[in-house]
Structure formats: structure tokens, C-alpha cells
Amino acid sequence: MTTRDTIYIRRIRSGDWDALRILRLAALQTDPLAFGSNLRREQESDPQKWKNWATRGSTGTREAIYVAENEAGQLVGMIGSFTEDEQPHVWGLWVHPKSRRKRIGGRLLDQLLGWLASAAPARPVLLEVNPSQEAASSLYAGRGFVRTGRTRPLGHSPPAIVEEMAREPPVTGQSREP
Template sequence: MTVTLVTLSSDDWRVWRSLRLAALAEAPEAFGSRLADWVGADEGRWRERLSIPGAMDVVALDSGTGSPIGMVTGTPSARPGAGAELISLWVDPAARRRGVATLLIDGVATWAAAAGAPRLELSVMAQNESARRTYERNGFAVAASSGDELTMTRGL
């Protein structure tokens, strides 16, 4: 499978909506948001989600079919000097174990490094071992634990 990464704008809200709703339905325990919070969201809310100041929203497309198969967002950290954050990573189950997550993570890491971020940070549920292993394979290490959530970081 050949994968193409595409950076989205708020005009691409329909693509993001389809992936985000699929992600929340397929892996509800992996996200802070819930499907019920987003399933009835109007166009304005979806556009707003794709308009986080300084953020980059990316989808992975199967180049053969043009179908979206994954998503991720990179955001500037809310904490000054902390770097950048990787949020909302999800890959369609049919496309897993094919390097799609790594491509998405690398896309955000490249964006963050170009923006001058010293490191990339993310949060993951401690019980989500598959996601933790994916992040560890991609250079992340646990930096802190807060209840059921782990903070992982990767230098850039």
C-alpha cells in the first residue's frame, strides 16, 4: 500500500469528520472526546476543530483508492517552551501494521521540528498497550504518569 499524507484546512471538514467519527466509534477508550460529543456537531464546530491556531491536521490517504485511512494533529503546546503536541492519532483497523502510524507521526515530528519545537509530546491511556508500543517504536518514552494517562515525549 502506498500512502500519501495531506494537510487539511477547515474546508476539508467533511474528510476530518468521517475519520474522527470512525475513530471515536472504533476506539472510544483511546480518546478524551466521545462519539456522542461529536456525532451531531454542525459544520461550524468541525471547521473550528480544524482551525486550532498554529496547528497542522493531516490525513493519510491510500494512494491506490484515494480513501482516507488515518489522521493526526500537531499542535503547539499550551505550556510555553514545552514543544509541540501530537493529538488525535488514529489509523483505520484495515490499514494497521503497514507503517501508516509511523508516517503520520513522522509528518507531525517534521512539522514540529521546522517550527522550532525541541520535543514532541503526547498523552496515551496507560491500558492502550498497542498505542504505547507504536509510540515507543517511534522514539517516544514515558515522561510522566497521571492516573490512567501517560505522557510520552520524543526529542526532535
């Protein structure tokens, strides 16, 4: 990897809200069937929504957003997590097409899973993936996620289905003795 290819994985900062907006809109335009939202809805969001989202993702204890940043300071990838009813969920893994095949998605996922291990250590982690997103499905499976058999439709046109995957928390410090 050359110096130009150096990518930093970090938690988003509240001041990154506009870069987050640009990245998310690019994701929805490039890979619309990979996400539960759509481009038009997100384009219509006001700046305060993006500011709030970046702030919660930067400091929250129940949600986080991690980004991949190149040496020029451009965000080229993202992943997020939120907790609902004490259940952690991963959402929105995306890497810009020009930055793919450089293991950035795996680094983003690993960073987020590390954060979740301390934020929600005893809980399984859930995510949803469109089965047509084979690279994402393979990445998740390689990190211990398994299909649960649950699916749901996304309100897209054309219709899309997402499959749920779950990753059990690592077992640590438990004795097998009676």
C-alpha cells in the same frame, strides 16, 4: 504493496472537514478509550466546528493535522498537534482498522514530528496514551518518546487512564568543546 495500497500522507486541507468528521467519528466509535473525547459529544458538534478545525489544521503555525489518504481519496488515518503555553502536544493518532499493519501510523507520526521540528525546534513534544493501547505505546517509544510518570484520568465510563510520554528535541549543531 500493490497500486491499490498506495497511501499518501499530507496535511489536511480546509475542504476536508467532512471527511475529517467521518474519520474522527469512526475513531471514537472503534477505539473509544484511546481518545479524550467521546462519540456522542463529537456527533453533536455543528459543521462550523469541523470546518474551523480543518482550516486551523491546514494552515496554522501552532497546530497541524496530517491525514493518510488512499488512492480512492478516502481518509484512512490522522494525527494532530497543538501548542499550548509554548508546549507542543501530539494528539489523535488513529488508523482505520482495514488500513492497519501497513506502517501508516508511523508515517503519520514521522510527518508530524518533521513539521514540529521546524515549528517548535527546541521544545520537547508531549503526548498522552492509554496504556492499553500497546501498539501506539510501542510506536511512540520507537520514535524516542519515554514515559514521564504523569497520568490522568479520562472522564470515560468505564474509567480510563492516560500516561504522558515526552520526546526531547534532537540536539543539532552543538559543540561539546569547552
